[in-house]
Amino acid sequence: MNTFQGLDQKAIDNFRKYLRIPTVHPNINYGKCSLLITSMHLCLLDECVLFLKGMARELQLDFNVFTIVPKKPVVVMSWIGQETNLSTILLNSHMDVVPVFEDNWIHKPFAADIDDEGNIYARGAQDVKSLGIQYLEAIRRLKRGGYQPRRTVHVSFSPDEELGGADGMKVFVKSEDFAKLRIGFALDEGIPDETDFWVYYGEKVSRSVKIHCSGQAGHGALLLSNTAGEKLSNILTSFYTFRALEKLKAERVGMSDEVISINLTMMKGGVQANVIPPEFVLTFDVRIPPSGDVTQFEETVRQWCKKSGDGVWVENFPKEENVPVTKLDDGNPFWVAFKNVADNMGVKVQTKVLNASSDARFLRSAGVPTIGFCPHPRTPNRAHQDNEFMNVTALIDGIEAFQKILPALADV
Ligand SMILES: [Zn+2]
CATH class of the missing domain: 3.30.70.360 (Alpha-Beta Plaits)
Known part of the structure; x- marks a missing residue:
């Protein structure tokens, strides 16, 4: 396996740390972001929010935890832009992961072992702790390079997406705290493809x-x-x-x-x-x-x-509200900016409707144009399956893609 240095190694280390926090259903303790850690035990249980708080501190991002439903924190980090009157960009991912059938795994599902080929095995490696880390590590690199965004960029980490988001993004988008973020465009999870960028602009109604x-x-x-x-x-x-x-x-x-x-x-x-x-x-x-x-x-x-x-x-024929799709045309300047980056990278973009559902539908129903997108190339989809893994080179390529995409969106 190749050895990595500097920011690449840091990204890999942070990814593995995040994967080792077992935010697995059922009954997840995400943490309450209390600094009153009285015992090692409490520290372990509260690990997820504390880990994210540590990342925010390191990256010098504002850090907030919004708790609309008790024990279901929504973490929001903010990189304040130069023009705070403009609408903002949201980068969303979820903290929770689906259960595992541990006997079927070749590595322990919360050990984040790395094999000789650089594959990191863990539940959440694809769905979707990779995405949360890629957003943050792209921000680290942009900050190192001296970049300052025009629009404020928020990075959110939601709870319970894998349970349908009822206590997570669904209620958060209806809160005043959400309104105060003044989001003009959002990115959320998608499904990776081997080579192309797959962009999801809508979801099937389940x-x-x-x-x-x-x-x-x-x-x-x-x-x-x-x-x-x-x-x-x-x-x-x-x-x-x-x-x-x-x-x-x-x-x-x-x-x-x-x-x-x-x-x-x-x-x-x-x-x-x-x-x-x-x-x-x-x-x-x-x-x-x-x-x-x-x-x-x-x-x-x-x-x-x-x-x-x-x-x-x-x-009771179920009546779920119809969620509008996000228009991907010249009238959407954020989409134009995204597409330009992909074109400049020489990557083909395919637009699709997501077969499953994600938090993106709540963002869209709150009037926020949202695209689902995971930039992990060469990654066979193993979301929710045994032996979920992500290769370190795919992780880093995704960070580098966001290093180009984030400024394009924030400077619209
Ligand atoms: Zn997911």
Whole structure:
């Protein structure tokens, strides 16, 4: 493995330190940023916010912790710009990571071991502690070079993104503290690609659709009519016929931008093997792209229920507010600045709708144009999988990309 020096080594060390803090679900103690550390034990538990506080101190960034929901701190560091009347730039990433199945890992998931090829193994190496460190290490380099941003740059670290952000970014964007940041444009996480820059300008609306199939209960030895099981079979056929067509479409146009994804994710019902139950309840994870017609899909599902027999119905078709997409055109000066940097670097930019969801949807719904972007080249996507890793060269290349992108955005 290559040896690294100076700022590169510092970035690698900080990345590994951050990865070793087990901010893993469930029941994360992010820390309360108390300086009253009375024992080593408390110090370890409060590690995450304290680590970030240390980074802010080192980089001479203003440091604030906003706690809208108890025990769910949102950390915001600020690099004050020269023209404080201008709207600001936000660089967001989340502190939390998803659980691990430790037996399946070749390295301990919170040891941040580094192998001979320079791969650092840890939960969060891709999703998304890498991004938080890359923002900060790019700022370190820019500061060393004497650069001063025109606009103020905020770097935020949110809690609970992996749980849907309900106690994190979702409530933070509605707070006065958030309004006071006066954000004009934001970057948030994306999914890395081997070579190109993938930029996410919108997200699919996620809905869990619950279908009740009720019918005649009775003895398991009889061939009764009108049973819940027959109706379940009918409704499944409707959902999965539709799914097969969407899958064909995905093979043609790719997974994200026009395709509705559907999966049966939960089934409930039955008490005993020889008793036909009065009801089965099915839950489907349905994701509709921003261009899709949610009302029409809802009507289609109601038709499927009707066709499947009496007593088949949808429980509260979930109404999540429709989040606007971020326009990527000449009318968005931040996008133009971003694109110019990529063009100058000779990197191809691909714009997409994110298949999953992230904090970006809350920023967009608060009126902040936001793009999802992770600049980790040559990184096969292992987010949420076993043996998640990031190569040190990809980490550093990403920092260097942000070294160009941040000033371009802050000087718009
Ligand atoms: Zn993430």
